[in-house]
Amino acid sequence: MSAILEMSGIDQSSSAVAARPLTVIIAGNPNAGKTSLFNALTGLRQKVANYPGVTVESKSGEWAISDDLPAARLIDLPGLYSLDATSLDEEIARDLLLDRGRMKADAIVVVVDATNLVRNLYLALQLIETGQPIVVALTMYDLAERSKLKIDIERLSAALGVAVVPVVAKQRRGLLELAHAVLNVGFPQEFQPLRLVSGSVQDQTQADHHTRQSALIKRYATIERIVSDTVETSDGSRKNLSERIDRIVTHKLLGPVILLLVMLLVFQSIFSWASLPMNLIANVFSGLADLVRAYLPAGIFSDLLTDGIIAGVGGVVAFLPQILLLFLFISLLEDSGYMARAAFLMDRLMRAVGLHGRAFVPLLSSFACAVPGVMATRTIENPKDRIATIMIAPFMSCSARLPVYTLIIAAFFAGRTVLGIVSLGAVIILAMYLLGIVVAIIVASILKRTILKAPAPPFVMELPPYRLPNPANVGRALLTRSTVFLKRAGTVILSISILLWALTAFPRNQTNQGSSASATQIENSFAGRAGRLIEPVIKPLGFDWKIGIGLISSFAARETIISTLSIVYNVGDNSDDKTSSLVDTLRNAKRADGTPIWTPLTGVSLMIFFLLACQCMSTVAIVRRETNSWRWPIFMVGYMLALAYVASLVTFQGGRLLGFS
Secondary structure, three states, rough: OOOHHHOOOOOOOOHHHOOOOOOOEEEEEEOOOOOHHHHHOOOOOOOEOOOOOOOOEEEEEEOOOOOOOEEEEEEOOOOOOOOOOOOHHHHHHHHHHHOOOOOOOOOOOOOEEOOOOHHHHHHHHHHOOOOOOOOEEOOOOHHHHOOOOEHHHHHHHHOOOEEEEEEEEHHOOOOHHHHHHHHHHOOOOOOOOOOOOOOOHHHHOOOHHHHHHHHHHHHHHHHHHHHHHHEEEEEOOOOOOHHHHHHHHHOOOHHHHHHHHHHHHHHHHHHHHHHHHHHHHHHHHHHHHHHHHOOOOOOOOHHHHHHHHHHHHHHHHHHHHHHHHHHHHHHHHHHOHHHHHHHHHHHHHHHHHEEEEOHHHHHHHHHHHHHHHHHHHHHOOHHHHHHHHHHHHHOOOOOOHHHHHHHHHHHHHOOOOOOOOHHHHHHHHHHHHHHHOOOHHHHHHHHHHHHOOOOOOOOOOOOOOOOOOHHHHHHHHHHHHHHHHHHHHHHHHHEEEEEEHHHHOOOOHHHOOOOOOOOOHHHHHHHHHHHHHHHHHHHHHOOOOOHHHHHHOOOOOOOOHHHHHHHHHHHHHHHHHHOHHHHHHHHEOOOOOEEOOOOOHHHHHHHHHHHOOOOHHHHHHHHHHHOOOOOOOHHHHHHHHHHHHHHHHHHHHHHHHHHOO
């Protein structure tokens, strides 16, 4: 890319050019293509960290801007519509853009959606007024072309007083020209941007309301003039495709039905497509355990590897295909623009219970994991609305619950269909997700009418145009989620599996030295004693002491109950009674009197408990950090645990009264 330096008029022999890497900030409105551009420029050279001195996460990466220069540091800011910040995320982004933080930028790339110049140019004008080195990246340019929009790039650049570069990130169009423009403003150059509105942004943020309103009107008048002079619409009567689709998918009656069908289709696909890879993974770990037993002498070390590490970790990793399929569909729906429509549909319901419309996005994120969901509440301005959203975010069925649901369904509801078309498992999963939403709405309504009472402010949201999902973005999302899941399996779950194996293997029964422990061994082990200690409390829920061990371990991380049950039942069975999988083990588990330990009603009771209880220490830790108090996380764990117990109790005892036991 040495040609870029020549195009930029920069002396390649300059020591400053050769030695100093650039720091470039990407800013722009939400849904303007900022993330796609960031991904295209950095590839896999990305990392997530906190902004200096604060807990708001940033995404940074290395941009190989030229072969002759060190890689530029690229910082992706949270999306914001203007410098008049109203939330924590927007405040951090504004302060960094105005050089009030610790991150000095050599250049700012302002992402502007070519299909919506009127809205996007407002932030661009504000930043241009600060006199900083600005480059405008005109994204969605291919969509603008398909919409018959003709943008005069040279005239637009002259009107703004900064370089304007049309880009199409997924096709990598315009990236070379963008690098040229950034280099041109990133190193000391003669740069005098056009000041479009008198008075600096810093001054205006301190001015009275009348002055700010006057500046706003002037900016929009300037934007209207610029767009009128630089944009030509060839077919003004042509109906926008997104608008025509939205007539159906955002309809008051059809919209919710379509949303429900989309969710059902997602879960049906997860069950249909994931079974083969799940079985393959399970067979790999089973074969690995057999291999270890064949080549290692019987003893404590062999037991640790097979019954502890392989059984524990393998039991969880087997659910990776389902989790990846879930994130695949979430990524596709987000990238296509449908998720914004789902938020629009849910806004009416959210406001009915007193929640801010912006609460939908954090709650949606919590279906993947409550940790990023809780962090996403920073976009909510009102502190009480934010706390209320945090308190109900863990009710969303996160991916860690999916292995538990799948295990129960595979053991007791496999092979059944509804109406001969949809698998019963998909319907049960959908029911669990919907139940979590309903409970969250009820709890939010109670909180917003009592301890967190406050009126919900109006919610303004943009519906981005529909577009084909970017395969690169979807691929990176899947890679990130699979990496996080496998790291969790390789660290937290592995550690807990080893600990639980030790707790089930000690103190050693003298009659079982050098062999797999018997049922007596596990019952008298440290873990068995703990399980029997809480058995009287959980017995009304349909749980025995072995399930109790799983409940104890699951408070560290929900999905560890799978590895716990794998360890407990592998250790507890005699070698000639071992079954091929945990599913078969649960089906065949018997009490001393011959009655089954696990029944469909027991499984449903366990799913209800896992749906409503807060069993994730990572979530508790992030709530403590986000609220800066132990009061709220303790309150959250306490009320959710009580609610889970009561709901599970009613489910099991009510089912028995109805004859389902």
